[in-house]
Amino acid sequence: MLTTLLRDSRALAALAVPLVLTQLAQVALTTTDTVMMGLLGTRELAAGGLALVIFNQLRTMGVGLVTSVGNQIAAAAARAEQAAADAGAGGVPDAAVEGRREDVRAVVRASMAVATLAGVAGAVLMILIGQVLVTLGQDAAVVELTQTMLLALAPGLLPCLWFQAVRQFTVGMRRPQALLRITLASIAVNAGLNWVLIHGTWGLPQLGLTGIGVATSTVHLLSFVALYGSAKRDSELSPLLTLNAAKADPATVKRLVGLGVPIAATYGSEAGFFSVTALMAGAFGPAALAAHTAVNQLVYIVFQVAVGLSHAASINVSRELALGRTEDARRIRNTALACAAAVMAVVGVAYLSVPGLVLRPFLDSGSDQALTIATQLLVVTAFLQFFDCAQNIGVGLLRGLDDTKSGFRITLIGYWAVGLPAAWLLARPLGLDTLGIWLGLLTGLATTAVLLLRRYSSSLAARSDTRSAVAPA
Template identity: 30%
Template sequence: MTEQVSAASNAAVDTISRAGWGAELRATFALAWPLVIAQLAQNALHTTDVIMLGRLGPAYLAAGTLATTFLNAFLLGSIGVVGAVAPLVAQARGARDIKAVRRVVRQGCWAAIIISVVMIPLLLQIKPIYLALGQDPLATDMAEQFIQIAAWSMFPALGIIAFRSFLSAYDATRAILVITVLGVLINALIAYTLIFGHFGFPRLELRGAAIATLTTNFIMLGMMVAYVLRHRRLKRFNVLVRFWKPDWPRLREIFRIGLPIGLTVLAEVGLFTAAALLMGRLGTDEVAAHAVALQLASMAFMVPLGLGVAATVRVGIAFGRGDIDGVGNAGWTAFVLGLGFMAVSCTLFLTAGTFLVSLFLDMNEPTNANAIGLAITFLMVAGIFQLVDGAQVVAAHSLRGLSDTKVPMLVAIVGYWAVGLPISYVLGFVFNWRGVGIWLGLAAGLAAVAVVLVARFAMRERLGLMRSRA
């Protein structure tokens, strides 16, 4: 394993020092910064709800966390599948195959519909599933109120991913940013109105948050489709022409590449879902503290995630035109940018934890004291794994640009479930380190995956990942 890390480091230095790295840095930054802010804004959609529910009390925050954790386990895995549109469109752009671009986007929408039809009935079974897992009945009943409405947001949420992947591949990331920021503002207004019952509307609490989520996703999808159909540069693709005409080879290709991506995402999300369930066995304060720390870690994660999306596009375009040096420059540039930011967020979590937690929980409320102390402790552990979390997400997205998704999927499953989860359980319950032990297990799983994926990208030519386009 040490040799692999050394090989990864040497390859990074060699590749990034080539003549084209400066141009690649500028191109990656220009593509990535709107995506990074859009990812932060996307995360703010959920953060807004968390903050508002936190003002209702720890019980509402815990129930909302259980509900959104359950929803995200299905939604993020599905997003990974539809996200295969991004590398496929990028490769088609690199190869200058306009017809393939249109077909991939159209079949990406098909995939979104198919997945939603399958997933929504499963989401509606949250109550029997959570009760079978030993969760608190009252918190489960409250979580079900949210899911009964929010489950239907699968349709627009996955449609957004198909169109966002198309826009990203053609450098229209500022449009993604504007639409996402507008979505945050719309969601905040609707959530504030319905959760607390302002402006003459009834106080709906968790149901209000769910209605805000559903409505905002449909509005954002409508704006994104309108932009694609009306923009001078993009409307020539006619992505919705003969929408109901099947293209089975393209649809199979999306699922062939996307299913491993979805399972990779699901493996990671599942690890954090399992951590939330383990926290649920410790008590409401632990769940509330876990929600706060995880929300802050998720916000920091949006930056390397946005850089990762940019890496998929840049690597995919270079791969599509057979540019071996361009692939390396694109991947390592995103990698260095991602690590640089996560070093900053690590420092912030370790030094400003009390202030960050105060944004979510009222520091003057005596009943919050235990949850606040736990959240600050968890956040310190989260700071430790910021670097490996950034490394693994950028490496995974760079490999996706090469359509390399099956091996990373296996690495993620083994790293998260054979390394991370067992360590979480042993440290949390056998050694009785409770929530801190659970978070240390999360860090161990992320580190294991990061080492292997970075090494795999470094050895991409030796492993034959460049062969089909070189």
């Protein structure tokens, strides 16, 4: 059994590790922008931060719309490979093989159509949101800078989502290696463009904060071009990669949107859940909010491991089910959870043994109260991250079953019906303050993880029973 687990773990890691590292590199990308904003001044940091919050919220929702593309590609590619193998054995005609490959191309075209529609709609919405910020009680001087920043960021949403569509194609084909190289390169390019456009060096205009927005949009465009070029140079990917969104099949587009909307809603729900708890922490004072923010950033960084494992497990489930291997799909769940537990155990030991070292990059050493609170929160976080990782893997596993609606419904229950009331009850009536908020977060994430994994098991069992019922005697 251990031998099987190790073999499955290596297979999962081959896809998960590049995705995890890519996710961490993307965190570094946004961190670079934030650091550059801070160098310009407090007002610029406030305006730029507000603009990035709006951009990232719309970007995240758009990414959700195309996230299921990887699963659809994986299933279609697995069927194409099976048809090719059968053709080699004389079982099916060559036309059937080409038909399966055309299924992959159809998903790629539809994904580009969805990404294009989402990118245009998101860019327009981004600008409109900027126009109403003053009515939401924001400082007028800050809003003026934010609006200019949003105008610079809006065009970048379209190539950003094109990049995500091609990314899902490469992941679905289980060839994501170029993603990491391109994302790492984009960090350096982004930092250089930020500096040049902020200060107007090499004869370029001095754009200040707006230069960061222009640089970000440019980097999104360059990243898309680089990933597309890399895929076209890949002999396995090139014949299947087509960007002609105008020829997208309406039925395939409708299917992707039907799968993607619940994913986008799930991402939005999770972001909203953590945003509300941040507001709750702020009610206990600056030290509590600083501690909450520092620990939340740690959780966000480590969460990228969960994202990579979730995507890899999800893609592999889609592939195994397309080939009719239900038992292998069940084993993928166990492998992903075991890998997650191993990583989270190492992180948890660090949180409990050297909390000061872990928190040092995020908290001023002179803030003793914030450091004390954050150290207490790390004890909760050491256990919370097991469930946070498990629930994200659960969402990915269900996505592998093309079941995105159940994931959304369950996260609503876990986050909002259980987690948020528990956080309020523990923080307020029971008087645990910020510690109570994080215990509530733990409760909500644990509930979500249990419900998601139970749903996956029952769905797999139902599929297995159905296959047994229709199998020839």
